[in-house]
Each structure stands twice: as structure tokens, then as C-alpha cells.
Amino acid sequence: MGKPKAKVDEKKCLACGGCIAVCPKDAVSMCGGRAFVIVERCISCAICIRICPVGAISGEV
């Protein structure tokens, strides 16, 4: 089983862009007014999960 990758809950995301700003691998982009994770680039560092102000990002194996 691999490490959990970041996943954005579109219903919760308020599009602040914080996760994009901190992602060390440029794995998060804004897409249609919501943050979107490019799974192949995600290194499971969980930084985006911790900084999300509304808890819209979680880890998914």
C-alpha cells in the first residue's frame, strides 16, 4: 500500500490558494475555481493538508 496522496474535497474548498503556494512539488493547481492535486507529482508530505484553513484536503491511499 502506498503513502496517502493529497485529495481536495471540492465541496469544502474555498479556493484560497494556500495549498498551491506551499506545495514543494508544484503538484496543486487551481482548476475551475477549486484546488486540484496532480496525483503523480504528490510526494505525500501532507503540508497542504495541515495548512488548509477549512480542512478541505485529506490523505487518500
Add this chain to the structure above:
Amino acid sequence: MKYDVVVIGSGPAGSVTARFAAESGSKVLIVERRAEVGVPVLCGEGISQKVDDYDMLEGRRWIANKVEGARIYSPDGTMVKLSAEMAGEETGYVVYRDIFDQELARSAAKAGAEIMMKTEATGLLKENGKITGVKAMQFDEEFDIEADVIVGADGVESKVGQWVGIDTTLKPHDLETCVQYTLTNVECNVKYCDFYLGKEVAPGGYVWVFPKGKDVANVGIGVLGSLSESGMALKLLDKFIAGHPELKKGEPVRLLAGATPVAEPVETVRDNLLLVGDAARHVSPITGGGLTTALEGGKIAGETIGMAVREQKFDRETLSAYEIGWKEAFGKKLRRNYIVKEIMLGFDDKTLNMLADSLKDYKFEEFSTLSLVKALVLKHPTLLMKLRPLVKISEV
């Protein structure tokens, strides 16, 4: 499609850059990913009265409320008041950021800049290693925009800098993660912007109450990224409101999230590409406020670009006039405030209470973070020893 300048992002820094470049005779295009300039708002909407000196905004429609000062509350509730004692003097505004941004975009358009909505810049156009414009997408249509100068005004989550190898990734320690309600039917003092500090209130940040009118206020929180856990900002804000009956009785008409850099500025000129505003990290690391620096920096960027277009010189050396310009205008202030941020993050609640107690009757000479820092240095020379040379520098 060929322009002298393409500006990516229609926030304050982008619009002001576009305006001054256009006023200098350049053919300017602003591309905006969103469907409305300034919407959604991602901001606490507080700004210093310094904005009046720039004379960039017409009319008063963008102002929700004028305030006379700020009240800072330490963890035990001790209040330090920063206000201009002289009668009638204004110290700051709470603004409608959507109208604010649209006014600036309108001035850019008035100067001749074109604006394309729902248009995302997706990458750079290059020819023989030289940047010749941007690739763009509007709705589903992809097209090229040729330009001699590219401006990244794409905010805290800037991608434009990364396209040329400027590392704009923020460390969690250098980002405040924010959430804010606009609450109606609250009781608030329209004269003051309030700030609440403390480890339990907002780790590495603060809660703010900015009155937009007699019963409407922006109530928000910023938490330092490195101290944040998933969803912490919203939970702590809800807790704060629940503990304040005058706010608890209100109802929200808006909920927004935001992120603000509290970092040292990055390199802002690479070849014929410039970064402005939040993308350039032109934000005070103490307050997280970046509106005035966005306007000031944008003007310098726009004028520099105007000069480059007139001379048809788009090399790094010519465009570096922008970097030299903003460093002169506010580079020292940002550096100093970054050091102050680092020192303040080391204060525990007890120290904050002690500092607030020592300043509670202090008469501040002006309404600014600098006057607060000066007072602290004066009262606690040993505690803030590291700052003494910096405060002197900033007075020059």
C-alpha cells in the same frame, strides 16, 4: 495577438502595473482567470490611510468605513491602543475589495489597457530560449499572446515565477492561512480595527475584527502555516466568535478563505519577466497587509516597463530598475518586519501580556507598525536588542 506587455492577474498589483505601463504609451493586455475582477474577495479588507497619498482611486465607493485607530489585545485582554490623537485624522479604511479592485482595473482600462476575462495563462512562449509571450486559454480555446514583457501578478499561489525558475514556493513558516466571516447584526466599535493575539487564539497569527459599518464587521483569523493543522483556522475562528457575545449574536453574509505570504521578498526580475504584489511577496510579514506595497510596487513596475517599451530594451538590466525601485521604496521595511515577525513568534503569552501591559498607556506618535516597534524597543531594549540597528536604518 501581439502586445508590448501582458499582465497575468487583475488584482491591485496587476492593474496598477498595467495602468502605469499604458500611461507611458505601452500596449497592454491584462488576462484574468476569474469571471469578475476582485471576486471572490480573498482579504481582510483593511488598508492604511497611506492609500490616499498614492491618489490612484477615484471617488469613495470602495470605502466601507474610516477608522481612527487600532486596538491590540494581548492574551489576558490587556489593550494597547494605536490611534492618531489629533482630531479628525484618519488612520485607515476598511474597504470593499471587489469595488477597490474594479476601480483600479477601470483606471488601467482608462489608460488604454485591454482586459480579457476567464483567460488563464498556462505557460510561456519561447523562441531560441527567449521569452516571447504566454500561452493562454479562454473557455476551451487555446491561443498565443506575444509580448515583449510578461508580468506575473498572479497572487500568493503564483506560478509565473516558477516558469522562469524563480522559487516562489512558500515554507509553511512563511504563510498565514486565513478564514473570515463578514458578520451582520453584530456590536462593534466603528472607530477601531481590533487585533487579538495569543497562542490559544491564533497560533503565530491573530484574529481581527474590522468594522465595515455600525453593525457589520469582517471577523477573521490568520494562523501560521507551520503551526496549523487541517481545518484549524476555521475551528479557532468559530471558537473565538462563540466566546464573544457581541459577535456571536450576528449572522454571516460571507465566508472566505485566504492565504497571505509573510516571507522575505523574492527575486522579481528575470529576463523580460517581472513579479509584482503577492507574487513578489510584497507583503508586510508582521501584519500580512500587502495592499499599499502592491500599489507602490505596481507603479514602479509600470513606469519601468513604460521606459523599456519606449527604448525597446527588454533585457534584465533595463527592467531591473523595478527591483532597485521597490527595494528603495519598501525593501528595508519588509526586511525589518520579517525580523520583527521572527522575534514576535518567539514570544509566549506571558511575554505578550507583559509587553502589552508596558504599552497600555503609551502615547503613540503615529498609527503604524513602525511606531509600535519603536515603542517596544524603547521600553524593552534588551528584549529587542536585535532590532535596534534596524529601527535606526528605517529612520534614515
